[in-house]
Amino acid sequence: QVQLQQSGPGLVKSSQTLSLTCAISGDTVSSNSAAWNWIRQSPSRGLEWLGRTYYRSKWYNEYAVSVKSRISINPDTSKNQFSLQLDSVTPEDTAVYYCARQGTGWFGAWGQGTLVTVSS
C-alpha cells in the first residue's frame, strides 16, 4: 500500500518561496506506471491541480498554466520523494497542499495535506 508523507513549513511570507516535500513508501518515485502530483485546495478555488512529475525512460514535468511561471516539481531518487517549489507567493496561494500518486488518470493515494498560509 502506497503511503505519502508530507513535510514543510505552514507559514510563508509574501514574495518568498513555498517549499514542500512528499516522501513515498510502498512505491518508487521512478516508477514507470505512476505519476507524482501536487494539488491544492482552498475555499475560493476548490481543488486545483498544480502539476506532476513522472519517469518514462526519462523525467517529465507538466504544470498548470496558472502557476507555470512560478512552479517547480522535482523528484529525488536518493530519498524516494518529490518536492514542490512555488515562487513569489501571495496571500492567494494560501491553501491546503496535497501530494498524490496518480495511477491511470486517478489519484489513488494522497498525502495528509499541509495548510500553507501566506502572510502579507
Next chain:
Amino acid sequence: EIVLTQSPDFQSVTPKEKVTITCRASQSIGTNLHWYQQKPDQSPNLLIKHASQSFSGVPSRFSGSGSGTDFTLTINSLEAEDAATYYCHQGDSLPYTFGQGTKLDIK
C-alpha cells in the same frame, strides 16, 4: 480546460436513503471520470475510478455510471459515516480538473 459541474451542491439526507450525485463535463471525456470522498480535515479518498470501477476497499453501496459528458455517483442505503463532500475529477486531459463538490449532510 474541461469544466466539471456537479449537482446538487448540498443535500440533506436520512440514513438508508438512496443518494444520486451528478457530474457533467463541458466536453466528452469518455470514462475518464473519477469520484472521491472527503471528510472534514481529511484528504480526499478515491471511491470510483473510470466512471464505474470501485476502488479497492470501497463499500459496495457506492457505485458509478456514465460516459461522455454525464456521470452519476450513487450511494445505496446511506450510512451516517457517509457524511462528507464528494468530488468528481476528470483525468482525460491536462489540466486535470475537479467538480465544485457536493456536501452530504446526514439528518
